[in-house]
Amino acid sequence: MAVFIIRRVIWTIPVILLVILMTFVMMRQIGGNPFRKTERNVPPAIQANLERKFNLDKPWYLQYVYYVKNVVTFDLGPSMSQRTRTVNDIVKDGFPKSLKLGILAFLWAVVLGIPLGVLAALKPNSIFDYFAMFFSTIGFALPSFFVATLLIYYVALKANLVPTNGWPQGFFEFDDRVILPSFALGLFPMAYFARLVRGSMLETMQQDYVRTAKAKGLPYKRVIGLHVLRNSLIPAVTATAPLLGLIITGTFIIEIIFSIPGIGRYFINSVFNRDFSVVMGITVLTSVIIIIANLFVDIMYGVLDPRTREAR
Amino acid sequence: MALLEVNDLKTHFFTREGVVQAVDGISFSVEKGKTLGIVGESGCGKSVTALSIMGLIPKPPAKIVGGEVLFDGRDLTTLSEGAMQEVRGNQVAMIFQDPMTSLNPTLRIGTQITETIRAHKDVSKGEARKRAIELLDEVGIPKAAERIDDYPHRFSGGMRQRVMIAIALSCSPRLLIADEPTTALDVTIQAQILDLLDALRQEHDMAMILITHDMGVVAEVCDDIAIMYAGQIVEQADAFELFDHPEHPYTEALLGALPQLEGDEREIRESRLTAIPGRPPDLVNPPEACRFAARCPYSGSNDSCTTVEPQLREIRPGHLVRTAHPTSERSGERETVNA
Amino acid sequence: MAVDRREAALPVAAPTTTTTEPAAGAAIRQSNLWQDAWRRYMRNKAAVASAVIFVIICLYCLLIPGFWKIPGIWTSLKDYDPNAVDFSQSYAGFSLDHPFSTDKFGRDLFARVAQGGQISIAIGFAATFAILVIGVLYGSLSGFVGGRLDNGMMRFLDALYGLPYLPFAIITTQILSPSGAVSVWTMVVALTIASWFTTARVVRGQVITLKENDYVRAAKAVGARWYRILARHLLPNTLGILVIAVFLELPGVVLGEAFLSFIGLGINPPTASWGSIAQDGREAYRLHPEVLFIPCLAIATLVLCANFIADGLRDALDPRTRETG
Numbered sequence: 001m002a003v004f005i006i007r008r009v010i011w012t013i014p015v016i017l018l019v020i021l022m023t024f025v026m027m028r029q030i031g032g033n034p035f036r037k038t039e040r041n042v043p044p045a046i047q048a049n050l051e052r053k054f055n056l057d058k059p060w061y062l063q064y065v066y067y068v069k070n071v072v073t074f075d076l077g078p079s080m081s082q083r084t085r086t087v088n089d090i091v092k093d094g095f096p097k098s099l100k101l102g103i104l105a106f107l108w109a110v111v112l113g114i115p116l117g118v119l120a121a122l123k124p125n126s127i128f129d130y131f132a133m134f135f136s137t138i139g140f141a142l143p144s145f146f147v148a149t150l151l152i153y154y155v156a157l158k159a160n161l162v163p164t165n166g167w168p169q170g171f172f173e174f175d176d177r178v179i180l181p182s183f184a185l186g187l188f189p190m191a192y193f194a195r196l197v198r199g200s201m202l203e204t205m206q207q208d209y210v211r212t213a214k215a216k217g218l219p220y221k222r223v224i225g226l227h228v229l230r231n232s233l234i235p236a237v238t239a240t241a242p243l244l245g246l247i248i249t250g251t252f253i254i255e256i257i258f259s260i261p262g263i264g265r266y267f268i269n270s271v272f273n274r275d276f277s278v279v280m281g282i283t284v285l286t287s288v289i290i291i292i293a294n295l296f297v298d299i300m301y302g303v304l305d306p307r308t309r310e311a312r
Numbered sequence: 313m314a315l316l317e318v319n320d321l322k323t324h325f326f327t328r329e330g331v332v333q334a335v336d337g338i339s340f341s342v343e344k345g346k347t348l349g350i351v352g353e354s355g356c357g358k359s360v361t362a363l364s365i366m367g368l369i370p371k372p373p374a375k376i377v378g379g380e381v382l383f384d385g386r387d388l389t390t391l392s393e394g395a396m397q398e399v400r401g402n403q404v405a406m407i408f409q410d411p412m413t414s415l416n417p418t419l420r421i422g423t424q425i426t427e428t429i430r431a432h433k434d435v436s437k438g439e440a441r442k443r444a445i446e447l448l449d450e451v452g453i454p455k456a457a458e459r460i461d462d463y464p465h466r467f468s469g470g471m472r473q474r475v476m477i478a479i480a481l482s483c484s485p486r487l488l489i490a491d492e493p494t495t496a497l498d499v500t501i502q503a504q505i506l507d508l509l510d511a512l513r514q515e516h517d518m519a520m521i522l523i524t525h526d527m528g529v530v531a532e533v534c535d536d537i538a539i540m541y542a543g544q545i546v547e548q549a550d551a552f553e554l555f556d557h558p559e560h561p562y563t564e565a566l567l568g569a570l571p572q573l574e575g576d577e578r579e580i581r582e583s584r585l586t587a588i589p590g591r592p593p594d595l596v597n598p599p600e601a602c603r604f605a606a607r608c609p610y611s612g613s614n615d616s617c618t619t620v621e622p623q624l625r626e627i628r629p630g631h632l633v634r635t636a637h638p639t640s641e642r643s644g645e646r647e648t649v650n651a
Numbered sequence: 652m653a654v655d656r657r658e659a660a661l662p663v664a665a666p667t668t669t670t671t672e673p674a675a676g677a678a679i680r681q682s683n684l685w686q687d688a689w690r691r692y693m694r695n696k697a698a699v700a701s702a703v704i705f706v707i708i709c710l711y712c713l714l715i716p717g718f719w720k721i722p723g724i725w726t727s728l729k730d731y732d733p734n735a736v737d738f739s740q741s742y743a744g745f746s747l748d749h750p751f752s753t754d755k756f757g758r759d760l761f762a763r764v765a766q767g768g769q770i771s772i773a774i775g776f777a778a779t780f781a782i783l784v785i786g787v788l789y790g791s792l793s794g795f796v797g798g799r800l801d802n803g804m805m806r807f808l809d810a811l812y813g814l815p816y817l818p819f820a821i822i823t824t825q826i827l828s829p830s831g832a833v834s835v836w837t838m839v840v841a842l843t844i845a846s847w848f849t850t851a852r853v854v855r856g857q858v859i860t861l862k863e864n865d866y867v868r869a870a871k872a873v874g875a876r877w878y879r880i881l882a883r884h885l886l887p888n889t890l891g892i893l894v895i896a897v898f899l900e901l902p903g904v905v906l907g908e909a910f911l912s913f914i915g916l917g918i919n920p921p922t923a924s925w926g927s928i929a930q931d932g933r934e935a936y937r938l939h940p941e942v943l944f945i946p947c948l949a950i951a952t953l954v955l956c957a958n959f960i961a962d963g964l965r966d967a968l969d970p971r972t973r974e975t976g
Binding site for chain 1: 747806807809810812813814815816817818821822823827848902906909913914915916929931933936937940942944945950951952954955958
């Protein structure tokens, strides 16, 4: 078991390096020397200084090495559009907010989506099942920006139940501003989990070992609770990895719509402002998060399904 | 009184394509400590019979539409689900065909045994575990105390089937139903498992129903044999009687399909394995008359086979058969179709 | 080892011919997998309805924007010009002249959404097609050759999975259009590059499974060359998977285009795409929500239909997922 975990962890390192390399290559394609491309007129002397500071006068592979070194020491460089702030500042500011948004959205998805799927599977083809699946189909197909705007329109504006935008300052502060954005973000994963869990449970209940469990005279609660549920949740766990990725990228849109000052919004604005160091920094950061999330999911999968521990 | 008495059991499947009359009026009984073999080809309803006894038929499409299943005098078909859970695993146990898929891959086998024990008996975890190790020993798993914590995928097919048997025996049931327990296994392992089942049955004084499509298997182990075809019992007798004097054409054909290893050397070399041509009838619309008629070498154009359904009758004491052309009444008749 | 949901959604390929069970004594009939699949698909009402709606939407997008050019067909149709600006008609509301109302510039939305649909769906299909091509090439190469090459290619793919979809797509569009105006082809390329991994992985999985199949071994035993095996045995059997993959990738791409255009980093007005129309509608949605809602509903409908079609295809092509047998 420990070997399994260590092996997975070690594999993430080359992956992260590769990701940084790719981001780096792409950013160079956009900017080359970003200072030449911006509209701000930078006097040549200062420009030369800046170039030296950012190592832009060195060959690209050295630049890459410097960048990796910086990333590892958590120095993502200065922002190119906001002279007084570094990328680190921006990230420190925005990341907790995005993280909170993402976590809340994931909680919505798990707390509402999974039980919905389980209950629907336990009463297949009932009215409850139809409603649950209808609801999840909607959550699945509607683009999240649409849902977000709908919610703002009906819940915040018309019914005046919650404010339309904004976000609390502290990480552990919660007020009613967090409800709509996290729900809007969590709707797709919620719908996805509901459908997935329902399908998975229905399939598991057909399995031979469930028949064996019933033949042993085990109480219904145990058959479902242990034998069926545990094996049905495995696909849900595997789905978590791409869903986390979707949630992370989904925050970009939700933050814009709800005016939440998280890294997603900073990212989009930085693209508009051609602030490449921020763009790059946030991309690398998000990538690392996704990779770590994938790693975590892989390990969970190994815990739940003993067969995979020996496979690789 | 017999331990298990099945009277006129009818189980139908209500599907989109029609009502499949999988089991259509089956009656048999099993005495305490005896073994009944149910033989038939795939689709004849033998597994459905077993599942109906256990109350494990999938309730939305399937339903027991008639008959009764008397276990120790109680009709199992009328029991509530809660009462049935009390019976299953405890008084009546079942083992299934495919040991690869019948065990939960994510639970240790020890857990799968102890949960059965603790569901029916009031014992501590430690006691249950001790009993589980004893059981694994009894079914022939080497190093039981170590392997109890292994997962199913660490075991071979034969070993897994032994684990299944251990699970089935864990609460000392009075009746064990074995649904094709050896079909998925190698021939050599088959013999071992059958021997094991027989030995355990004798030791625990258990009754057993052994379901299979292989006449060779029932010859080994069974006291009584029932032959099923297309949802009905077509012949039923004591094992010796059946093998010595088969009456139904289908039974004859099944026996004819067995390779002959005794007798004149030349005969053996020149004998052929006879297959039964054709396929079983569609059970959504079973024939009104004899269901075997289409494949029977003895049914003719001017007899009752295609018009009247033959009833089960006692051709000799203890020997029932459902046919218009039993062997003992057939001397002088000629075959109408070459086998 | 992150497994994408879409992998789990696809069935294992089956051989292309089956025999059906005859009634007792009846002659055995050869029936093609495709015919069986067609019949099964037709029994799935949601899938059939979705296919019909999908076709209707495509027809709508293809035909409506051009109608106004055809004289005499329907004179009021001349108002259905997606680009005709008429401030007097701004936010005119629903009427027979403007079934979907108008936008800020008085442009008729019925025509405009159709026009936008052309672009959105075109991007969708183009990107999906490109994804399939790349995915098939990469996946079949990796799966068929196996060994260290396969390992290496899959590791590389794992790394690509680590790149977040939206930022990746955004950066790609920025690279390809430094001047800032994002063209349709840029979108196609960006969305393709950001999404091809899943298909590659699925194809590889299929190829690996099929490679071990007995009929492939039989072909090898007869001496068939590897490219013949690949072309004649492996690829036709993955055809079903690929068709399903089309309808699974399409929603993702269409949504991706919508997302990017909505935040202004994709197709921008006045070019119409469903996302850019939604972007337009964002301004005044509090007072005139239809400009935002209608393209969103169009997107949602297309996504839903594609999903049902994919479900229907999957059930039709994989006999094992059928219900009670």
